[in-house]
Amino acid sequence: MKINSHFLDLKDNYLFSTVGAKTAAYRAAHPEKDVIRLSIGDVTRPLAPVVIEAMRRALDDLSRTETFKGYGPDRYVYAYEPLLASIRDSYARKGVAVSFGEIFVSDGAKSDCGNLLELFSADNTVLIPDPVYPAYLDANIMAGRRIIFADANEGNGFLPMPDESVRPDLIYLCSPNNPTGAAYSRAQLKAWVDYANRLGAVILYDAAYEYFIEDDLPRSIFEIEGARDCAIEICSYSKTAGFTGVRCGYTVIPDTLERGGVKLNRMWARRQSTKFNGVSYVTQMGAAAVFTEEGERQTRENIAYYKRNAAMIGETLSSLGIWYTGGINSPYVWMKCPRGMDSWSFFDYLLENANVVGTPGSGFGKNGEGFFRLTAFATAENTAEACLRLKTILK
Numbered sequence: 001m002k003i004n005s006h007f008l009d010l011k012d013n014y015l016f017s018t019v020g021a022k023t024a025a026y027r028a029a030h031p032e033k034d035v036i037r038l039s040i041g042d043v044t045r046p047l048a049p050v051v052i053e054a055m056r057r058a059l060d061d062l063s064r065t066e067t068f069k070g071y072g073p074d075r076y077v078y079a080y081e082p083l084l085a086s087i088r089d090s091y092a093r094k095g096v097a098v099s100f101g102e103i104f105v106s107d108g109a110k111s112d113c114g115n116l117l118e119l120f121s122a123d124n125t126v127l128i129p130d131p132v133y134p135a136y137l138d139a140n141i142m143a144g145r146r147i148i149f150a151d152a153n154e155g156n157g158f159l160p161m162p163d164e165s166v167r168p169d170l171i172y173l174c175s176p177n178n179p180t181g182a183a184y185s186r187a188q189l190k191a192w193v194d195y196a197n198r199l200g201a202v203i204l205y206d207a208a209y210e211y212f213i214e215d216d217l218p219r220s221i222f223e224i225e226g227a228r229d230c231a232i233e234i235c236s237y238s239k240t241a242g243f244t245g246v247r248c249g250y251t252v253i254p255d256t257l258e259r260g261g262v263k264l265n266r267m268w269a270r271r272q273s274t275k276f277n278g279v280s281y282v283t284q285m286g287a288a289a290v291f292t293e294e295g296e297r298q299t300r301e302n303i304a305y306y307k308r309n310a311a312m313i314g315e316t317l318s319s320l321g322i323w324y325t326g327g328i329n330s331p332y333v334w335m336k337c338p339r340g341m342d343s344w345s346f347f348d349y350l351l352e353n354a355n356v357v358g359t360p361g362s363g364f365g366k367n368g369e370g371f372f373r374l375t376a377f378a379t380a381e382n383t384a385e386a387c388l389r390l391k392t393i394l395k
Contacts, residue, residue, distance in 0.1 A: 015363035051287075086292065175205075
């Protein structure tokens with residue numbers, strides 16, 4: 001018996017596990033310290049009331065024989081029509097037409113970002129931005145796929161563009177980006193779409209943070225002409241609606257997207273029907289309420305709360321003369337480490353001197369060295385206190 005030896009090529013610890021372990025060790029050694037976490041991208045605001053009410057109604061349905069639900073409808077890979085309709089209508093408001101059969105409901109974007117790789121041969125070459133959300137890289141290392149990187153750096157605003165000298169088969173893009181918070185313009189995304197179509201490549205487009213966009217930027221890659229022929233879009237309720245503990249997302253695979261003479265939509269439907277039994281009815285009904293008129297209003301109140309936190313962090317860094325990106329169309333602020341410190345040295349310095357936890361940029365790739373990610377998902381009170389501490393130690 002042989003194991004998948006590609007797992008041995010992974011780093012020993014997932015980035016956020018290392019951050020968590022170091023933070024826990026510091027807290028154990030200094031129980032009197034008030035440590036503020038601006039590291040992992042977990043939400044703190046409660047679910048919107050309209051979502052809670054929808055989930056309560058769904059629970060009531062499950063309590064009565066005449067309204068009880070088991071597996072979801074087979075024809076939509078276990079997704080219920082009210083949720084599909086709300087997703088379809090949310091796309092229509094962005095000027096994008098999608099059908100029920102192009103929407104696949106999942107337990108979150110992270111799962112689909114890795115599982116979609118099963119549609120493609122391990123012989124394919126994948127292009128991943130650097131720095132990058134670690135799950136993209138790790139999933140491809142596990143598969144033994146050849147990986148090349150698109151350099152994101154301060155010079156290009158951490159928004160790498162196509163390089164005609166490289167020819168990938170798969171391309172990961174995330175906008176607004178995790179970890180950098182940078183977001184592509186329409187013209188920049190059009191360049192990526194045209195590039196992918198020229199090569200016959202497929203873009204795996206992570207749009208988990210699209211509800212944080214406030215500028216005139218595309219919220220879906222399908223707003224770009226030609227994207228239906230080369231892109232798969234992966235979306236999440238985790239940051240949009242605070243579903244990090246509830247778990248729900250969705251992926252859109254256009255019916256027109258073909259490779260090797262095969263529709264990828266049909267391949268994914270077959271894969272999901274074999275390996276996935278769908279998201280719970282209660283969760284789906286809660287998610288269906290998110291994109292109603294009242295649901296969007298309440299959801300945007302929570303997003304505005306986090307964006308005020310991001311603005312607070314950005315204003316603090318600006319007052320200290322520290323370069324950063326993100327924080328406007330994103331809950332992430334990507335700052336340059338002060339005083340020439342490397343990423344982990346700044347992590348230790350910030351933890352020990354300000355009792356604030358962030359995420360070292362080097363954990364997201366070689367181009368993240370010398371940078372640091374702060375998140376806006378803490379409470380407003382903790383964010384304000386963290387900013388005060390930053391000013392105190394860095395002024």
